[in-house]
Amino acid sequence: MSTATLPRSQRDIEYPDSDGQPLSDNTVQFRWIQTLQGGLDAMFREDHLVFVAGDLLWYPVEGNNTLRNAPDVMVVFGRPKGDRGSYRQWEEDGIAPQVVFEIVSPGNRAGQLVAKFQFYDRYGVEEFTIYDPETAALTVWIRRGDTLREVEEPDGWISPRLGVRFDLSGGELQVLRPDGVPLVSYIELAEESERQRQRAERERQRAERLAAQLRALGIDPEQS
DSSP: OOOGGHHHHHHOOOSSOSSSHHHHHSHHHHHHHHHHOOOHHTTTTTTTTEEEEEEEEEEOTTTOOSSSSSSSEEEEETSOOOOOOEEEEEEEGTTTSSEEEEEEEEEHHHHHHHHHHHHHHHTSEEEEEETTTTEEEEEEEEETTTEEOOOOOTOOOOTTTOEEEETTTSSSSSSEEEEOOOOOOOOHHHHHHHHHHHHHHHHHHHHHHHHHHHHTTOOOTTTT
16 A cells, blocks of 8 residues: 555654664673674675665554564665665565664563564564674574574574674674675774774885985986
8 A cells, every 4th residue: 555545644653763762781782783784784885775774663564653673783685775764664665674683782681582583573584683792692593484493503604695604613703794704893993994004104114215225326216
């Protein structure tokens, strides 16, 4: 049913962009959300039809503003990048997020995670991953037919949709891109950028010293 043919009472329904809940309960959970959302968004940066979001409310059914969930991270293939206040599925060609991540925190109760699983199972998520940073426990479900089924061995599992591999060999989760490079936090990215800057600076200084030595020998380095 299109918006134009909806009863007026349904067309006038508001879909809030916030559910009043905090983005995260602690710094560890927040860091993981940032790492996954930022890393996956960067990985798909050249594909304009992959939308990656963190803690964005997803409304699957038009006309019902109480039926909603906010995955810690979600990936939607087939929808353009861009800012959104919420993900209203009927405005997104009816496409549900295919991949969803939840990061466990002290505020997550078992009942909440069960409710999230039931929501994602019902509304078409293809891959659902839960990670607990405190215990390094990783649980992955993948859709088989009409139902999400648990992956028996998530360590080393490769996501069919994302192409990333989950690695627990180091005692905590690493999410490895198809090229083997891990998704890293902003701090780790900044540290690597600084190391590259320092290497470039050392190379520049080395080149300047060599040029000075050549000039001292009467050789013009610009002509060599």
